[in-house]
Amino acid sequence: MTAPQRLLLALAGALGAALLQQTWQLLALLLVAGVAVLVAAVLRLASVRWLLRRVALLNLFVLLVWLTLPWHWTGGGLAWNPAGVEAAVHISLRSNIAGLLCIALLAGMNAFDVAAAAARLGMPARLAQLLLLTVRYLGVMQQTRQQVQRAMQARGFRPRCNWRTLEVLALQVALILVHALLRAERVAQAMQARGLAQRVRAPARKADLVGVATGQESL
Amino acid sequence: MHIAEGVLSLPVLASCAALSAGGIALGVRRLDEARMPLAALLGAAFMVASTLHMPVGVGSVHLILNGLAGLLLGWAVFPLFFVALLLQAALFSFGGFTVLGANLLIMAAPALLCHVLLAPLLRGEPSRRRLLLVGAGCGLIGVGGAAVVAALVLSLSGGRLFDHLIGMLVLTHAPVFVVDALISALALNLLWRMLPDMTRELCP
Numbered sequence: 001m002t003a004p005q006r007l008l009l010a011l012a013g014a015l016g017a018a019l020l021q022q023t024w025q026l027l028a029l030l031l032v033a034g035v036a037v038l039v040a041a042v043l044r045l046a047s048v049r050w051l052l053r054r055v056a057l058l059n060l061f062v063l064l065v066w067l068t069l070p071w072h073w074t075g076g077g078l079a080w081n082p083a084g085v086e087a088a089v090h091i092s093l094r095s096n097i098a099g100l101l102c103i104a105l106l107a108g109m110n111a112f113d114v115a116a117a118a119a120r121l122g123m124p125a126r127l128a129q130l131l132l133l134t135v136r137y138l139g140v141m142q143q144t145r146q147q148v149q150r151a152m153q154a155r156g157f158r159p160r161c162n163w164r165t166l167e168v169l170a171l172q173v174a175l176i177l178v179h180a181l182l183r184a185e186r187v188a189q190a191m192q193a194r195g196l197a198q199r200v201r202a203p204a205r206k207a208d209l210v211g212v213a214t215g216q217e218s219l
Numbered sequence: 220m221h222i223a224e225g226v227l228s229l230p231v232l233a234s235c236a237a238l239s240a241g242g243i244a245l246g247v248r249r250l251d252e253a254r255m256p257l258a259a260l261l262g263a264a265f266m267v268a269s270t271l272h273m274p275v276g277v278g279s280v281h282l283i284l285n286g287l288a289g290l291l292l293g294w295a296v297f298p299l300f301f302v303a304l305l306l307q308a309a310l311f312s313f314g315g316f317t318v319l320g321a322n323l324l325i326m327a328a329p330a331l332l333c334h335v336l337l338a339p340l341l342r343g344e345p346s347r348r349r350l351l352l353v354g355a356g357c358g359l360i361g362v363g364g365a366a367v368v369a370a371l372v373l374s375l376s377g378g379r380l381f382d383h384l385i386g387m388l389v390l391t392h393a394p395v396f397v398v399d400a401l402i403s404a405l406a407l408n409l410l411w412r413m414l415p416d417m418t419r420e421l422c423p
Contacts, residue, residue: 010316014317015316015317017224018229018317019229054311058312061221061223064384064387064388068381068383068386069380072379072382083380084380087377094224094225095223095226097224098316099224099312102309106309109309114306126255127243127247130259130299131305133255133256137259138267141260141264141266144267145268145271159272160274161276165273166398166405169282170402170404170406171406173271173402174410174413176268177264177406178413179264180260181261182414183260184260191256
């Protein structure tokens with residue numbers, strides 16, 4: 001199956017789970033989803049540990065639902081609520097059908113594959129362009145984050161629940177944004193140099209750029 | 220604050236999807252070709268920044284920063300958060316495909332509110348105090364507004380059935396509310412000091 005087909009099937013599964021009303025129908029679809037995950041595990045599309053972690057993560061919200069829905073307050077205290085139990089069962093089934101199908105069908109795909117597949121499924125051209133660009137820069141920004149974090153760890157920073165940690169985290173956020181803005185400046189200049197963009201913002205003052213560059217190095 | 224698949228009722232899912240689609244269309248139309256890389260870079264930067272964790276008690280809270288993103292990006296938050304939520308649903312099973320519209324509304328509507336309400340306060344030469352207040356406002360409106368919209372779509376779907384669930388969601392997000400406001404305040408102040416011209420241009 002090609003990547004767009006896999007994504008389309010995952011979408012259809014989620015839609016099916018939302019539309020089906022009978023418990024037995026949902027159970028049957030859950031069976032299909034469970035088999036799909038098993039097939040993904042057998043075909044080694046992803047490691048079993050990764051699949052299990054994803055399934056556990058998926059059920060965190062379901063756990064929250066089971067902690068809250070089956071109870072209601074009466075005059076005397078907590079009481080069992082049958083309507084809540086039924087709703088919780090349906091939510092668990094729907095959540096797991098959509099989640100398991102998504103995990104099985106998209107196993108082994110990365111952000112680029114997902115974005116390319118979504119773009120090919122008839123997304124408006126400009127939105128698809130934005131999606132692909134964002135994924136392309138996601139890696140760049142992750143690297144920036146790692147750089148900044150390593151620099152801070154090298155200076156003995158350990159996150160704790162105190163004011164200093166807040167300040168350092170805010171600095172990390174600001175630095176990541178500064179990197180993004182400076183990179184955007186360079187991209188805009190490169191586009192202008194190639195005659196691609198008609199309207200480009202005026203470059204920032206030289207002094208600011210120099211100040212930031214030295215600021216990063218001293219960090 | 221992601222709602223999982225299967226929780227919301229069909230009419231709520233459909234109307235959230237329609238509203239979000241409108242928001243995305245408007246956001247994309249306002250992004251001209253030259254600003255596309257800037258928006259994508261800032262979108263990616265906010266996605267990465269929101270994975271930072273602050274230890275609180277025995278656990279830790281991750282940042283959301285939707286308010287700060289809204290302040291700087293305006294209508295572009297709709298397409299950019301859509302991209303982020305699509306990837307999160309596909310790659311991490313946070314949220315899902317059918318609740319994408321609802322989750323987008325939860326994140327982007329308060330973000331847009333931050334832009335409308337707070338960006339005008341930054342005209343001219345804002346003082347340090349004003350920057351800190353606007354930043355804190357972004358955190359409060361962004362996370363608080365997200366809680367309000369989430370509570371709204373949940374109660375529209377299930378009525379009183381979801382009362383405890385809403386309570387739990389609000390309770391578990393109380394630390395995020397505080398941390399996000401403080402970090403947004405400090406980060407906006409730092410960003411403004413490091414790149415005053417470029418930041419000013421972002422929120423006219």
